[in-house]
């Protein structure tokens with residue numbers, strides 16, 4: 001069974017008399033452990049699709065089944081609870097909370113779960129370790145570089161051990177070396193920890209890290225291919 | 236519902252010193268203001284409501300002057316006739332509790348060469364007045380003797396006159412009717428109109444006001460008699476043109492006369508408080524609006540709107556509480572006991588438990604309402620839009 005199954009997914013915005021349709025009836029299956037990159041011109045609907053799968057937006061039509069649950073049928077509060085367990089979101093602009101330290105930022109999603117303080121701290125420590133930023137645990141976001149902030153944000157996304165990690169242009173604000181660092185980190189998380197990752201990017205080199213690349217244009221898929229190098233990797 | 240740590244709310248306070256200061260000042264001022272207004276009304280209420288005294292007094296005054304003792308004129312003989320005609324008045328050691336009195340406002344001066352006229356509430360009494368008005372207690376000196384140009388002053392008479400309290404110490408003088416009068420005693424009658432008055436022997440005041448054969452009123456204390464007995468006496472002596480009115484009823488009707496002032500104070504205070512509230516709303520709205528993206532993030536992580544509103548409210552109420560405590564402390568320090576004069580006399584701003592609670596509740600309300608509305612506004616935005624905010 002596929003981990004994610006989207007059917008006839010449509011998102012419309014109604015403005016006065018006009019209807020804007022950033023996503024126009026797409027079907028998408030994603031397997032567990034897959035590393036999927038979404039590409040396409042600006043405004044093609046990449047973020048829209050990602051947000052729908054992440055459960056922070058609701059489709060106008062269609063269904064999204066993740067791990068057997070149709071998330072389009074969940075109430076607002078249930079959906080929030082679902083996100084806290086199943087989704088790790090990585091943003092282009094990190095979105096760390098400025099008044100919390102790196103450690104506290106990573107710990108934040110764990111406060112939503114029933115864990116002992118001890119276990120919470122251990123898991124937070126492990127996540128910071130995994131992204132190689134444990135030595136900056138006590139720093140506030142303003143004391144970190146962009147690349148380091150994004151590492152903390154990735155630690156925050158993986159700390160709950162979510163079913164899927166979604167990343168919307170996570171390297172969009174970083175220079176090449178920092179971007180490569182982040183992509184290597186995501187690739188490692190995919191290969192070593194078998195995490196399912198959905199990544200939005202404009203950059204072909206960044207997309208090259210993925211198993212599979214889908215191109216969107218005007219809310220529809222225009223291509224769906226697996227780069228040769230990794231073509232036979234997923235079963 | 237899983238909550239956000241209070242720590243987070245607390246740390247958010249440090250984000251902008253200016254806002255923190257504005258919030259503290261806002262709630263502090265609202266508390267101070269409510270304290271002042273409520274304390275003012277409370278003081279006025281206590282003064283005019285005439286707390287239950289040990290005994291019940293009935294005032295006999297001129298028919299047609301029910302609303303003002305100062306305007307009343309009755310014949311000096313009413314006191315004697317009342318004492319003889321009404322059975323069941325209180326007595327002690329052979330003295331019947333019948334107090335003939337003159338109530339009048341007189342211009343006085345601090346001294347002969349003082350050119351500022353001050354209006355004093357004067358009460359001409361006999362010694363029996365101290366029995367009839369059991370709330371009055373001499374706290375310094377002694378009662379004035381007739382014929383020696385002596386007087387005694389109430390606890391907040393100085394406020395009424397606009398003089399420093401020391402200026403009315405025993406041994407000092409006041410000037411009126413072309414001569415100096417020596418203050419020989421001080422009395423206290425807290426929360427009554429008498430506390431703002433100057434008392435002197437009735438004969439001296441009769442001479443000073445040239446009303447030898449008339450009184451303002453006669454106050455009697457009931458023992459076995461009831462109000463009806465005094466009322467019947469007043470109504471049956473048509474020749475004296477008098478009426479009887481319960482002392483408490485009299486002050487209640489005066490309180491009613493001051494109701495418009497009270498309403499004006501409440502409305503003014505409410506308007507200023509609403510201003511404070513809007514200011515608070517504005518600072519909180521600005522503070523939360525700057526955090527819209529963060530609020531979007533918290534929702535993305537799985538925090539419910541309720542949890543986020545609660546946290547933002549905690550932040551705001553905590554600040555408001557700090558400001559409220561500061562405002563309340565200042566109010567207690569600077570407002571409580573301040574005497575205010577009004578046409579009838581004077582009364583003290585009273586900061587007691589109900590007044591304090593009202594004020595603190597006002598301060599907290601500012602914090603609560605100040606947070607709820609802006610927080611709700613920020614949370615109505617779809618998460619995807621909130622995440623795009625900068």
Ligand SMILES: Nc1ncnc2c1ncn2[C@@H]1O[C@H](COP(=O)(O)OP(=O)(O)OP(=O)(O)O)[C@@H](O)[C@H]1O
Nearest residue numbers: 013020021022041042043044045046047048049620
């Ligand atoms: N709240 C909204 N109201 C109206 N239109 C919207 C809204 N959000 C997005 N859109 C429209 O949906 C379309 C797709 O937006 P989306 O953010 O998914 O694009 P994208 O592929 O992520 O682009 P980019 O690469 O620039 O991030 C755009 O045309 C955009 O104007």
Ligand SMILES: [Mg+2]
Nearest residue numbers: 046047048168
């Ligand atoms: Mg986008």
